[in-house]
Each structure stands twice: as structure tokens, then as C-alpha cells.
Amino acid sequence: MATATVTASATTDERAIVELQREHGRALLTFLQGLTYGDRQRAEDLLQETLVRAWQHPEAFRGPYESMRPWLFTVGRRLAIDARRSRLARPTEIGDGVLAGTADPLDITESAVTALDVRAAVGSLSPEHRAVLGRIYFQGLSVNEAAESLGIPPGTVKSRTHYALRALARCLPGYTGPRGAHRRSRA
Structure with a gap:
């Protein structure tokens, strides 16, 4: 039970996250779409990850700034950079369509x-x-x-x-x- 108390106190209230998304979600999504060259799916994933980070860091809500927007944009930008570096470090992924359209040479x-x-x-x-x-x-x-x-x-x-x-x-x-x-x- 001690871990449940630590986890609950180490995260932000759910209502605060909902309010954060309502207030800054659209602007953050637009910003992240620019960073992902218009890839809405990746931008939505980055938005969710940014909100998870806000939920995991309640101290950000108690910061000296008036708005959470600069903090959210900084976290989102860093997540986008990390995701891009991660994709560049891996071999290029191919979609399922290529595999489905390629005949098995042994078949x-x-x-x-x-x-x-x-x-x-x-x-x-x-x-x-x-x-x-x-x-x-x-x-x-x-x-x-x-x-x-x-x-x-x-x-x-x-x-x-x-x-x-x-x-x-x-x-x-x-x-x-x-x-x-x-x-x-x-x-």
C-alpha cells in the first residue's frame, strides 16, 4: 500500500491534465505537426506523451511561470527530437502494404x-x-x-x-x- 500512496502523490491530478489538454492541446498538436512534417499520427502520439510527462511531473504545475504552455512546448519539442533521432538510428521501417504485395519466392x-x-x-x-x-x-x-x-x-x-x-x-x-x-x- 505504501507504493500506491507514493504513486498517487507523485503524479498530477487527472482533472488538471484534462484542463491542461483543453487549454493547450490544440496549439501543442499544431506545433508538433510542424515538427513531424505534417504527420498527424506522430504528432498525436507526441501530444499524448507530453501530457503523460506533465502527469508524471506535478512539480511543473507549481513552477514560477503563469502558463504551462512554454513547459509543454519544450517537453513536446524534446520528445519530437528524441523520436526523430531514434527513427534515424534504426533501419528504415516498411509498411505492411509492401509485405502484402510482395510474393514469397518459395511459394x-x-x-x-x-x-x-x-x-x-x-x-x-x-x-x-x-x-x-x-x-x-x-x-x-x-x-x-x-x-x-x-x-x-x-x-x-x-x-x-x-x-x-x-x-x-x-x-x-x-x-x-x-x-x-x-x-x-x-x-
């Missing part, structure tokens, strides 16, 4: 699902279009080589490749075509 689920989607999309193509894509993209043949192996003109290989890729783009959301296949500008 083959995503590539398996993509492979199934591609197989289904290729399966929906006509046999002629599948044959052209197979020669060009899977066997790595040139247009002339594919034309010779299929017994059709090179222009037909190009045309079927174009229409097959367009059909795949409709079947596969987010598919933009093969890498390096950019439209030529007509300048």
Missing part, C-alpha cells in the same frame, strides 16, 4: 495458378493460332522458320500471332503482351 502457388490460367487461355484459341504461338514463343522459331514448318506464308504467321495475342489479352486480365513487343510509332 509456387502464384506461378501454378498463373500457369493454369495461361493453359486455359491458350486452350481456348483455335488450333491454327495455338500452332503459331507454339512455334514462335515455345520453340523460339523466327517468323520465316515458323512459316516454313507450318507451310503457310510469313504474313499469315504474323497475322495469326497478332490475333492470338489479342485473344489471350482478353482471356487473361492484366496481360499486356510479350516482353519487348512494343507498337512501332508512325512518326
